[in-house]
Amino acid sequence: MRWIRFSTDDRCxxxxxxxxxxxxxxxxxxxxxxxxGSKYRLRDVTLEVPVVPRTFYCAGINYSTHIRExxxxxxxxxVFPEKPDIGYRANNALIAHEQPxxxxxxxxxxxxxxxxxxxxxGKQAKHLSAADAMSCVYGYTIGNDVSERTWQRGDRxxxxxxxxxxxxxxxxxxxxxxxxxxxxxxxxxxGAESVRFKTNDMIFDIxxxxxxxxxxxxLYPGDVIWMGTDGTSPDLRHGDVVEVEITGxxxxxxxxVRPTN
Amino acid sequence: MRWIRFSTDDRCxxxxxxxxxxxxxxxxxxxxxxxxGSKYRLRDVTLEVPVVPRTFYCAGINYSTHIRExxxxxxxxxVFPEKPDIGYRANNALIAHEQPxxxxxxxxxxxxxxxxxxxxxGKQAKHLSAADAMSCVYGYTIGNDVSERTWQRGDRxxxxxxxxxxxxxxxxxxxxxxxxxxxxxxxxxxGAESVRFKTNDMIFDIxxxxxxxxxxxxLYPGDVIWMGTDGTSPDLRHGDVVEVEITGxxxxxxxxVRPTN
Numbered sequence: 001m002r003w004i005r006f007s008t009d010d011r012c013x014x015x016x017x018x019x020x021x022x023x024x025x026x027x028x029x030x031x032x033x034x035x036x037g038s039k040y041r042l043r044d045v046t047l048e049v050p051v052v053p054r055t056f057y058c059a060g061i062n063y064s065t066h067i068r069e070x071x072x073x074x075x076x077x078x079v080f081p082e083k084p085d086i087g088y089r090a091n092n093a094l095i096a097h098e099q100p101x102x103x104x105x106x107x108x109x110x111x112x113x114x115x116x117x118x119x120x121x122g123k124q125a126k127h128l129s130a131a132d133a134m135s136c137v138y139g140y141t142i143g144n145d146v147s148e149r150t151w152q153r154g155d156r157x158x159x160x161x162x163x164x165x166x167x168x169x170x171x172x173x174x175x176x177x178x179x180x181x182x183x184x185x186x187x188x189x190x191g192a193e194s195v196r197f198k199t200n201d202m203i204f205d206i207x208x209x210x211x212x213x214x215x216x217x218x219l220y221p222g223d224v225i226w227m228g229t230d231g232t233s234p235d236l237r238h239g240d241v242v243e244v245e246i247t248g249x250x251x252x253x254x255x256x257v258r259p260t261n
Numbered sequence: 262m263r264w265i266r267f268s269t270d271d272r273c274x275x276x277x278x279x280x281x282x283x284x285x286x287x288x289x290x291x292x293x294x295x296x297x298g299s300k301y302r303l304r305d306v307t308l309e310v311p312v313v314p315r316t317f318y319c320a321g322i323n324y325s326t327h328i329r330e331x332x333x334x335x336x337x338x339x340v341f342p343e344k345p346d347i348g349y350r351a352n353n354a355l356i357a358h359e360q361p362x363x364x365x366x367x368x369x370x371x372x373x374x375x376x377x378x379x380x381x382x383g384k385q386a387k388h389l390s391a392a393d394a395m396s397c398v399y400g401y402t403i404g405n406d407v408s409e410r411t412w413q414r415g416d417r418x419x420x421x422x423x424x425x426x427x428x429x430x431x432x433x434x435x436x437x438x439x440x441x442x443x444x445x446x447x448x449x450x451x452g453a454e455s456v457r458f459k460t461n462d463m464i465f466d467i468x469x470x471x472x473x474x475x476x477x478x479x480l481y482p483g484d485v486i487w488m489g490t491d492g493t494s495p496d497l498r499h500g501d502v503v504e505v506e507i508t509g510x511x512x513x514x515x516x517x518v519r520p521t522n
Contacts, residue, residue, distance in 0.1 A: 054313070060417070088349050
């Protein structure tokens with residue numbers, strides 16, 4: 001099933017997507033969804049971020065090539081994580097499919113994309129084993145972990161380097177039926193392929209992260225876990241359009257704009 | 262005005278607190294609160310965390326004595342922040358007044374309190390100057406930024422060192438009328454005073470933080486900003502009770518428990 005969160009002139013709701021047809025439901029897909037009887041065409045509604053999470057988790061460094069290439073860019077030795085220490089991002093930065101990433105006027109040129117698989121939690125979960133971990137997963141969406149590298153390195157936290165307004169595009173929808181092992185993540189800039197990697201080729205996979213996390217914390221329905229990215233990004237400029245496609249899931253597209261004042 | 266968020270058998274709501282009397286409202290205090298007509302006594306309701314924020318901001322190091330004493334504990338030179346880089350905490354860790362902080366079974370002995378003033382945002386805000394910054398503040402509450410120092414230093418992120426379940430007590434209520442310059446923060450362990458500092462003696466004060474943050478991000482009603490702590494904490498053990506009092510605001514009390522398996 002493919003679920004969108006959408007808005008019209010008078011409401012914001014979830015809908016089941018079938019081709020171009022949207023069947024509105026009350027509540028959330030992972031709750032007890034009930035059809036409201038309202039139907040729309042996809043082109044007549046505005047896509048919203050698929051969920052505003054209670055807690056916004058993000059794995060950060062979780063693919064080998066990304067770690068090697070980022071280290072080479074900085075002229076340092078690559079350091080691989082020894083265990084799945086989850087990180088965080090901020091809800092203020094979320095934007096939907098097709099909404100513009102607005103680069104702050106005082107950002108440096110080092111603005112990069114990071115195309116990521118996003119896990120959407122559907123059940124409250126604590127103390128899951130790796131074998132049981134996937135039982136709390138409802139579905140998947142796509143994220144772009146936009147980063148201003150100068151701020152990311154120089155500030156004490158990731159607050160503006162990764163969490164400035166509009167730096168976290170997520171969407172376009174939640175897909176419940178995927179085959180992780182056959183998925184490929186492809187990032188395009190202005191239509192030209194920039195990065196391609198096997199989506200599930202993670203250092204610590206989804207069950208490993210969920211088992212580690214739920215030893216110390218409770219996951220709630222609607223929480224999201226961004227799983228990290230592979231490869232590296234060119235520096236993005238005003239007018240660039242970035243597409244993050246994950247095969248079998250969908251494609252998240254956002255233009256980048258840079259106001260001059 | 263003093264607002265509590267409370268639950269009864271059949272509802273969770275905000276209420277205006279006057280002595281022991283609770284007058285229930287619909288909606289949120291910073292919205293368009295309207296009395297529902299229901300009244301309770303404080304002792305007959307359960308206090309909940311005063312707000313579950315959309316984004317949970319936390320200043321981290323923001324008082325001089327805390328930085329000097331923490332550096333001395335670790336045998337390193339103190340490093341003072343050069344600018345107000347805001348950090349984050351996680352909603353999963355929030356608990357209310359009187360709820361127990363549960364120390365994970367595999368935590369080290371280095372479990373500490375940090376008593377903090379919490380700013381509650383009441384209006385959507387972007388691009389505020391320091392002079393206008395306080396216009397988005399609705400009121401204040403109290404936080405205890407519980408930390409497991411070994412994990413805080415050794416992990417790649419603060420995920421379990423500061424954000425394990427129950428590590429973020431907040432409450433007991435939101436107070437709208439305070440005089441920041443006359444407030445004192447006092448932390449007691451088992452009734453004995455442990456730390457005392459002037460609440461507003463921050464390295465970067467509230468207007469400075471809000472002006473810096475809203476240059477890059479939008480604050481939303483219900484967001485919270487924890488303002489950091491001064492002094493240091495003894496290592497806390499099973500059975501300890503920690504009270505964080507801020508004069509003119511209230512007192513947040515939580516027992517610490519440590520299951521043996």
